[in-house]
Structures are given as C-alpha cells and as structure tokens.
Amino acid sequence: MRLRIDLAYDGGDFHGWAVQPGLRTVQAELAAALATALRIPPDDPAERVEVVVAGRTDAGVHARGQVCHVDVDDARMARSAADGPARLVRRLNGLLPPDVRVRTVAEAAPGFDARYSALWRRYAYRVSDRPTTSDPLRRGWVLSWPRELDTELMHQTAQTLVGRHDFASFCKRRVGATTIRTLLDLDVTRDAEGLLEVGVRADAFCHSMVRSLVGCLIAVGEGRQVASWATGQLATRRRDPALTVARARGLTLEEVAYPADADLAQRASVTRATRQEHEATGERVEP
Template sequence: MPAAFPDPDRTATPVEWTVPEQAPAAEQTRPAAPTARLRLDLSYDGSAFRGWAAQPGQRTVQGELEDALARITRVPLRVTVAGRTDAGVHARGQVCHLDVPREVLATLPGRSDRSPVESLITRLAGVLPKDVVVHVAREVPGDFDARFGALWRRYRYRISDGPAVHDPLRRDVLRHRRHLDVPAMARASESLLGEHDFLSFCRPREGASTIRTLRELRWERPDVGRADEGLVVATVVADAFCHHMVRSLVGTLIAVGEGRRDEGWPAQVLAARTREAATRDGLGSAPMCPPQGLTLDHVAYPPDEELAARAAIARARRG
C-alpha cells in the first residue's frame, strides 16, 4: 500500500476511501503540440517606457511586445530577453526568444507567399507602437536561450557635456553641464577590467552572484565626421551585467571626469564591496547616472552547437 495513504487498521477513526477521477484516455495520451523557437532582434526608444519587464498598470517594452504577439497569433506568448533594461534605457540590439506552436505559425502568411517568420515581422510592424521595432525574426534551435546563451553584451552611454554639441532631437544622449576630462576617465577605467565582485556597482538580486567579467570599458570623444562627433561616449562590454551596473560604472567615472574624484577612486569603490551609501569622508556604493544616455547596442551568441553548453555555464555562474 502506498506510504501516502494511512493504514485503515491503525487509524482510530474510519477512513472514507475515494478513487481519484481519471482523465479521459485521449487527454492522458495527447502529446504536447510541437513548437518552433523564434529569435527576435529588436530596438526601442526607452523614453516612454517603465523598462523592459512587464508590470501591472505600467507601459513596458515586454508588455507591448507580448500584447502585439497575442493580437497576431490569438494565443498568449511569453518572451525571454537578453537583458532587462531599466526605465528610460534604449536598445538598438536587443534580443529575445519565444516558443510558438507550429500550427499557429503556419497560419500567419494567410494567402500570401511570404514565409511564416516574414509574415510575423510584417504583421508586428502593423500593431506595435512607433517606439518599438522588430527588425528580424528567425527560427533557431531549441537550445537557444536569449538570456543565458549570450557570450557578451555591449552597451554604449552617450553624454553631451557642452552647448556646442547639445542636440534637442537626440533622446539617447544625457545633457551634462560640466566639461569632462575623457583621458582621465579612460585611465581610471583600467582598474575595473577583468573578473571582479561588482557588489558596489550593483543592486543585487537575492541569492544571485555579483561577480562579472568586464571585458571593455572605453571612453572616447569622436572626431568630426565620425558618428557621435563631439559627444563623450563610453563603450561597456561584459559577459553579463547586474542590475544598474552600467549606470553605476558611468556615474563613478563621471565624478573623475569632472575632477571631483581622483583616478584611483573607482578602484577603491570596487574593493569596498558594499551597498552602504558613502559618507562625506568614507567609501560607499557607486553613484548612479541617469538612464537617458544608455543604449543596449549588441548581444553576441556562440555557434548553434555550443548553445546548450553556454546556457548551462551561465546559469551555474549566476545562481
């Protein structure tokens, strides 16, 4: 007799036995509907969004995208994203994946001669708001994971530090009132490269690691004729980022560029490994800059045959 059921001979009061109702045989043997995993490459102007992640009563990128997908396919679909951007943060190279029933996917072209994924792109363009664009959709192996499969992510932060380069038409640039010493910021960034515990630069998730590998933290002021000429541009590349990590890195280095902190200060903040606010004379967590100048620029993935192994490694490292 299974251990989960009491023994009637040892029970002080009678036990009323009931046989669990069995599901119809057809339901018990019905296989799961086959699905196709799709990768979507998209961009968005984050100015009017409360970030990527869906939130009740808030306008978010995930919310708009999933609503549009539901209108087209007439089934609820969930997307998994490479990086959940904050409120006000933009993206040029965001990536997400979703699983779509193949029978639903096959209906999308209707009477046209387009492929199902081409039809999905066309129909999304008709229902998404103007500040979100899905550029490419393609079927990928089932091992593809937009979040855990990524090798690295690249962000760019753009700053206008003087009236000569302020452009009222650009919503992806932070207006800054003080001139910045770009060479000093570049030198101060060097000590932050490599694998470190970035607790001082993150808002950690409970139980998750704050150890990340910062591959690149480069500052430049592009010359005339180049993209972003005259602006101060930070390029930040890492295997992954903690919550608020890029904005905290930039906020710390802006203080160096203004001359309020010396070039060794970012390394001291890193070594402090604290979430406590700084006192007047002591070290604390890194200051955070506004979101407006931050853009997710690109997400890189391994070849198809390495997708599963990469996702397993990333899950283990990040808890």
C-alpha cells in the same frame, strides 16, 4: 518552434523591459502584439506568450540590438503566419507602437536561449559635455552635462575596473542574485564631433551596473573624485551614497553576441550552471 526576435526601442516612455502591473513596459507591448499576431486567446493560460530577453533594460534605457526568444506552437505558427517569420515581422510592426520596432524574426537554431546562450552584451552611454555637441534633437538619448569631462583620465580609470570582480558596489542588489561579473571592456572615447561615449561590454550586467560605472567615471572626469576612488569603491562591495547612478536617457543596449549555432546549447548550459553555483555558494571574488 522557438523564434528569435531582434528588436529596437526608444525606452523614454517605458518603465523598463520587464512586465509590471499597471505600467507600460516593452515586454508587455511585445507579448500583446505576439498574442494578437498569432491569434492566441487572451484567456488561455496554457498558451500565454512568454518572452525571454537577453538583457532586461531599466526604465528609460534604450536598445538598438536587443534579442529575445519565444516558443510558439508549430500549428498555430503555420496558421497565423503562412509566409513564415518574415510575414510575422510585418504583422508585429503593424501592431506595435512606433517606439518599438521588430527588425527580424527567425526560427532559432537548436539550443538557442536569448538569455543564457549570450556570450556578452555591449552598451554605450553618450554624454554631451561641450557646447559644440549640444543638440536638443537628441536630448532623449544623450545626457547633457554642464562641465567638460577629462576623457583620458576617465579612460585610464576605467581600465582599473576591467576584469572579473564582485561588482556589488556598482549594483542594486537583488535577493539571491550574484553580483559577480566579467567586465570585458570599459572604454571612454570621443567621436569626430566631440561627443563623449562610454562603451562597456560584459558577459552580463546586474541591476544599474552600467549607469553606476558611468556615474563613477563622471565623478572622476570632472574632478570631484580622484582616480583611485573607483577601485576603492570596487573593494568595499557596498553602495556608497557618493556614487551617483547616471540618468537612464544616455544608455543604449547596442549589441548581444552569441556563439556559433553548434555551441549554443553548451553555452546556455555552462552559463546556467555558473550562475546557479555563484548564487548557491555566495562566492566572492577579490578585486
């Protein structure tokens, strides 16, 4: 049985999503809780819990709408959660630390893959750049900035980055991984209170891409760089030391979208094939 798990977490005390020896990570906490809840022996490699996630968040990044899947032996699932996935939610939240909460667990539709079936991921980065929005109670998930930023200029600049490009300048490269992504939306707005929010949506993101985009927009918004500097960065396809990666605390994964159940398997197949083709050919895309 494949289970879909929707969860949220405060990333402030985690070294990111992915398991790292000797470090506290969300994946490790969830896998340990699943193993306990499903009564999987820790020394049985044949039944090791493998959690596949929609988006691997970096250290300090939060999530409100994270999605993952795990494959569980049907018989073990029946013995461990007699009332089905609903009971498993209660058991997991009783085992997990308070900075991780499972929201729902359900049997996944045929063909569902948390990573490859996803249509897009949506993040929000929040900045307090006015004294009226300063609130120490939310310092763990909002970046405090000492100077007011030009929201309209940042938004106009952001629109020049939307589309399908090679975002190598905005990513920390991984060996063999493509940096080609389709940026669907990049908007800079303020809420009713005046808190600045950078909303970004894409088919997928490479390492540190969102925080690099935010760092670029902040540099423009406070006048350290001109608007055309952003597209110049995109064209170079090389990391510029002047492009600062924004701190993790302001970033939250808000939502992951999937197609209708009937289209899940096809979407996963297309995504895998596209990603493998890019990585095999080293395809470049003109900005």
